[in-house]
Amino acid sequence: MTLRDIINKLLRRQPASASTARERLQLVLAHDRSDLSTELLDQMRKEILEVVAKYVEIDMDEGAVSLETEDRMTALVANLPIKRTLNGKIKLIEHASQEQESDNSSENTEQSIKNQ
Amino acid sequence: MATDTRVILICSGKGGVGKTTLTANLGISLARQGLSTAVLDADFGLRNLDLLLGLENRIVYTAQEVLEEECRLDQALVKHKQESNLSLLPAGNPRMLDWLKPDDMKRIVEMLKEQFDYVLIDCPAGVEDGFKNAMAASQEAIIVTNPEVSAVRDADRVIGLLNTNAIKPVQLVLNRVRPKMMASQEMLSIDDVTDILALPLLGLVLEDEQVIVSTNRGEPLTLNSVNSPAAKCYLNIAKRLLGEDIPLIDPVEESSGFGAKFRRLMQTKIF
16 A cells, blocks of 8 residues: 555545556456356355365355466465364364364465466 | 577557557667568558558568469568668558468568568457467567556467467567656556566557657658657667667656655555
């Protein structure tokens, strides 16, 4: 955020258009580069959640799958919040193997699939 | 006879961003450096390179007649009046669309490589057949874009296609830069565009009314008025292309006076 942005915010003026242009471009390019539609992305999100939900208890409503772009590399980032027990441990689904106990400090599991 | 000819595609995706003007001015600048240069107008449907170079009345044959063996290559090449190191070759006649295939383009460029140090291919807008033909014959590319959302988006599509076809290096020319608008953050900055497209910047060209004057006359800016802002930019681009280390100017830093100081202050990143 620049000084101009802050002044604009204080005066409730529209922000300078360059930042709007940048944000709109980044979003449209992430989709152009991947050829993924929002519906496909949503379907993928559901399926990923279902697979992960077999092993750990996760918040099915909170999970988000998004496209992020940096240096012409587009990453598919899935952010899946894990529910915790009262004593802070990660809730494991009973049939999952005991080796699945993960690091307590991690709040989320992140998966990223990289493509060009 | 030239060895190690560089064949450079000049493309943009979107039309009207300044491909042909860049091709004409680079052609003149390279020729001025003593390099034998050919500019090939691959946009034969809507050809304009002849007009910008002031050679529109001197075209007799095109690459089409050369390939059909109706004439020799040197009969089709149009030598520039003042700059004898520069020659223009139109790919084809506007009335004859659809005849050209990627292999035809390769053949014609192979012929040009035998006698020129540099071959600049002025690519048609779009990402369809005309673009694919032009790309087939190229080794490296210059992407021309403007600091505008539509031009940058289209450039990104083209970069993707160039990458899949192993064209490299691909370098960026940012055209029609308005320092004042950039300073007031009402125009995408140089960094915005290079970050989004992830390409090295070969140079930027300042918005300059003289460009229109020069096209009216059919005399590229670099030919005469080397003092115009855009002409200096074109010349720097040509020098960098030849490997000279010419530092990039920051258009916002360049502007001086109280107004510029104030604009720079406003641009300061707080967090």
